Amino acid sequence: MRWRRALVALVLVTLAASAGAALARSAGDPGRQDPVRAVSAGLRCPACQGESVADSRSPIAAAMRQVVADQLAQGRDRAEIRRWFVQRYGADVLTDPPARGVRLLLWVVPVLALLAGGYAALRTLRPVVARTGSARTGSARTGSARTGSARTGVAAPGAPDARGARRAWRAASVGVVALVASVAIVADRLDPAARPAPADPVAVALQLAHDLETQDRYDAAAQMYQEALRDRPDDGVRLRLAFALLRSGDGAAAQRTARDVLAREPDSPDGLLVLGLAQRNSRSVEADDTLRRFLAVAPAHPAAAEVRRLLATRPEPGRR
Structure with missing residues (x-):
């Protein structure tokens, strides 16, 4: 019986020590003083290996921390923010995905x-x-019978x-x-x-860029597009970067990015559109020619009507 009591005591001591350690960690957890870090610690950085969003220094992690901060400022709690990220990037964006x-x-x-x-x-x-x-607690007669059985080495009848x-x-x-x-x-x-696999960093960067554009934060969106381009040099991503640069006011960078796309695909409608708009913002004499070429290549483009309006409000070069 002693070994059983010792085992029970050991289990109780272990549980008490674990509870004390947990309380100590909770009391000293910086996440309680920093809610952004507390939420970000539960998110996996897509661009890093084995790092949380709270600990990573990558631009994607910085953008994700900003999203967390924005949503906390909007009054969302930790569970709602985690669901928001899972809906966009899957359960693997969590550092502790549910068991399956x-x-x-x-x-x-x-x-x-x-x-x-x-x-x-x-x-x-x-x-x-x-x-x-x-x-x-048995009677004297039963005790005598058991004592006799013990002395003779015979077990009581029917006793296991x-x-x-x-x-x-x-x-x-x-x-x-x-x-x-x-x-x-x-x-x-x-x-x-x-096995939990990190979310695709390119997909995360593109989704973050889209979300930032809906908030009119085009500088941050352009940075996310540039991050995506490092892993996926795709002209579609370059065009989205060019539009973000144009909306952020960096017309020169938008022109360079659009020309890079047009060098490989001269009749790219979106490439011509963003180049023409960037040239127009910089008052280049080439702007109208570029926009007319855009209309010739894609007359049914969703932006064609607005481009026609712009050309109609500005006299052609040489006319007064």
């Missing part, structure tokens, strides 16, 4: 094992305790073997531990798709 697949066994098996172990302990050890108590029960209980405990360990070892091999 075979990994779910890592949570289910220990619970079932504890329940089964507790039930087996009650069924196995209670008869032993009951027999011990009855032996101590206490030592055999203990051995069975210990063997079952070892089996449960082995089962849990086996599940933990093979979980990754059986369900590789369940």
